[in-house]
Amino acid sequence: MKDTIDVVINGEPRAVAPGVTLLELLGELELDPRAVVVEHNRHIVRRPALGEVHVSPGDAIELVHFVGGG
Amino acid sequence: MYDAPLTIGGRAFQSRLMVGTGKYPDNDTMVRAIEASGAEVVTVAVRRVDLDRSKDTSVLHHLDPKRHFLLANTAGCYTATDAVRYARLGREAGFNDFVKLEVIGDEETLLPDVQGLLEAANILVKEGFKVLAYTNEDLVMALRLEDAGCAAVMPLASPIGSGLGLLNPFSVRTIKRRLHVPVVVDAGVGTASDACVTMEQGVDGLLMNTAIAAAEDPVGMARAMRLAVEAGRAAFLAGRMPRREVAFPSSPTEGMLD
Numbered sequence: 001m002k003d004t005i006d007v008v009i010n011g012e013p014r015a016v017a018p019g020v021t022l023l024e025l026l027g028e029l030e031l032d033p034r035a036v037v038v039e040h041n042r043h044i045v046r047r048p049a050l051g052e053v054h055v056s057p058g059d060a061i062e063l064v065h066f067v068g069g070g
Numbered sequence: 071m072y073d074a075p076l077t078i079g080g081r082a083f084q085s086r087l088m089v090g091t092g093k094y095p096d097n098d099t100m101v102r103a104i105e106a107s108g109a110e111v112v113t114v115a116v117r118r119v120d121l122d123r124s125k126d127t128s129v130l131h132h133l134d135p136k137r138h139f140l141l142a143n144t145a146g147c148y149t150a151t152d153a154v155r156y157a158r159l160g161r162e163a164g165f166n167d168f169v170k171l172e173v174i175g176d177e178e179t180l181l182p183d184v185q186g187l188l189e190a191a192n193i194l195v196k197e198g199f200k201v202l203a204y205t206n207e208d209l210v211m212a213l214r215l216e217d218a219g220c221a222a223v224m225p226l227a228s229p230i231g232s233g234l235g236l237l238n239p240f241s242v243r244t245i246k247r248r249l250h251v252p253v254v255v256d257a258g259v260g261t262a263s264d265a266c267v268t269m270e271q272g273v274d275g276l277l278m279n280t281a282i283a284a285a286e287d288p289v290g291m292a293r294a295m296r297l298a299v300e301a302g303r304a305a306f307l308a309g310r311m312p313r314r315e316v317a318f319p320s321s322p323t324e325g326m327l328d
Contacts, residue, residue: 010118029121035128036119037162042155044162062118064159067127068100069115069145070090070230070257070279 005057016055023050025061036063071307076275078252079168079200079221083139084110086269087299088254089292090279097132099288104138107282107292112138113170115145116160135165141202143170148183150190157194168200170224170256170277180230184211188218195219204256207241209248216251223249224256224277227268231280233260236268243271262291262298269302270310 004015009025016025022045026033038045039062045053055061075082088111094100104112114129133140142160147153150173157169173190175183182205191201200221205211207225215223225245228234235258236242246253254275259265261281268276276299285291 010121012121030123031119035130037116037159039159044158046162062159063121064116064163065119065127066114066129066140066142066160066163067117068091068094068129069143070092070113070277 005055007055007057007059007061009061010063020055021051022053022055022061025055026050026063029063031063036065038063071304073303073307076252076254078202078254081139081168081200083275084108085296085299086275086303087265087296088113088141088275088277089282089295090277091129091133092279093283094288095283100283101132103282103288103292104133105292106289106296108296110139111141111277113141113143113277113279114160114164115143116156116163139166139168140164141166141168141170143204144172144190146174147172148174148186150186150193153186153190154193157190157199158197161199166200167198168202168221169194170202170204171220172204182206182226184208187211188214191215191218191220202254207238207245209241209244212245212249212253216249220251222252222254222274224254226257227255227264228258230257231284232258233264233281233284234258235260235264236271239267239271242268242273246272246274259295262294265295265298266302266305269299270306272306 005018022038076086085108087109089107089109090113142164144153144156153173161167173183173186174180191203194201202222203215203220204224212223227236252274255268255273256277259278259281282288282292
């Protein structure tokens with residue numbers, strides 16, 4: 001059995017641990033869950049639910065925040 | 071002269087000038103320019119986090135959401151679907167349910183795709199968003215956006231980042247006259263006189279980014295814009311004299327020497 005699964009985070013392919021939660025994923029990426037918004041397969045996952053959503057192979061995850069704009 | 075505060079979607083704002091946070095030479099200049107502008111509403115964009123952490127792109131590290139009203143935009147979106155997606159992400163990232171809705175239709179001019187704009191506005195209004203719709207200076211589209219439930223309509227002065235100033239004062243005035251929701255002109259002013267002339271049309275507010283951020287001295291220009299918006303508003307409220315095609319002497323014509 002493969003010890004990682006392939007997902008796409010912000011458009012980049014990434015290998016992550018099977019069954020990892022979105023909250024754990026943010027921890028691995030050293031991102032503060034209060035500072036990013038997580039979109040999982042086109043659905044926004046609110047902060048309290050991040051620890052309950054597990055990542056599956058092929059998932060598309062977007063991590064966004066506010067940047068300068070007009 | 072008393073002036074009621076600008077109220078959009080049930081919220082009153084202190085300043086009629088709104089500013090963007092893009093294109094500044096550095097964050098310190100941006101913060102000082104926003105301060106000098108006196109703006110309360112500050113626009114931000116939603117973008118991917120930089121995963122390799124090489125750049126600190128988060129604007130929230132520099133802006134205090136308690137002092138500024140962060141208005142998320144959907145800049146860069148070319149379809150209603152994308153704009154709705156960005157608006158939802160912005161609401162989740164932000165501190166309010168306001169969105170500056172942009173659906174762009176043309177890369178060269180960045181002019182709005184009004185069909186997509188109306189489509190996105192309809193969806194977002196139903197979802198409870200307070201939509202501030204960036205549109206062109208077309209009265210009929212402005213009326214439709216108002217009918218769709220937009221909290222404010224934002225006709226452009228001229229294309230985004232062009233600095234060409236208010237190209238169509240007649241149309242902007244007409245939109246202001248006919249709409250009941252606030253009209254906030256968004257994009258195109260280049261310098262303080264443009265801001266002043268725009269506010270003299272009687273519109274409720276003015277949003278700008280590049281005119282300040284791309285000035286040689288952004289902090290100095292931000293101050294100039296604050297004064298210009300205040301001056302233009304005051305002049306509108308004061309009511310200008312009628313235009314005449316002939317001179318009318320200011321000094322008495324009687325009592326002249328023989």
